[in-house]
Amino acid sequence: MWEVVGYLLMLILACYGVYYVVQDIVKLLQHAPGPPVSMLVVLRNRERDIEYLMRRLESWRKHQWVELEVLVVDDGSEDDTRRILTALQGKCNFRLITVTDDKHNVSQGDQARQVGLLHCHNALVWLVDLRRLPQGLLAEKVFRVFFSQGWR
Structure with a gap:
């Protein structure tokens, strides 16, 4: 049972990390140019x-x-x-x-x-x-x- 909880916890943390990586990539692609x-x-x-x-x-x-x-x-x-x-x-x-x-x-x-x-x-x-x-x-x-x- 503890193995299943450990795997679920790692899966949740991995999804959490992927979510923030995707957010950072989207921010980089949608940045507005700076002032001239x-x-x-x-x-x-x-x-x-x-x-x-x-x-x-x-x-x-x-x-x-x-x-x-x-x-x-x-x-x-x-x-x-x-x-x-x-x-x-x-x-x-x-x-x-x-x-x-x-x-x-x-x-x-x-x-x-x-x-x-x-x-x-x-x-x-x-x-x-x-x-x-x-x-x-x-x-x-x-x-x-x-x-x-x-x-x-």
Whole structure:
């Protein structure tokens, strides 16, 4: 008799577990996409790692369900960053905005960041300022949390 009770108890627990697994699968299939997000990347003189970063971002975007708009603001780069970004525009989906530093017009705040914010179309903006990172540090480390979390 105790064997029958044990088997019934295991059957009940198994059905209970299957029920919750099915509920989780249904939730995953019926999820609504998240709100659209604008990613504003402000950079200067990043020719060493910008191509790798943009290609990684583009491949990552294909596997996410959030609508992500990428804007790249070049804040007066003196190396080949602008040329690399212009060449990547045909392969990666982002908008490039170039800002030339006008020495005569000194305004309060950061002009490149303000111009980028004015061009964002979404209410949620993720600002990544690569100008603040040392040149030896790869910009990919900044995005590691964003890539691994997946905006869920």
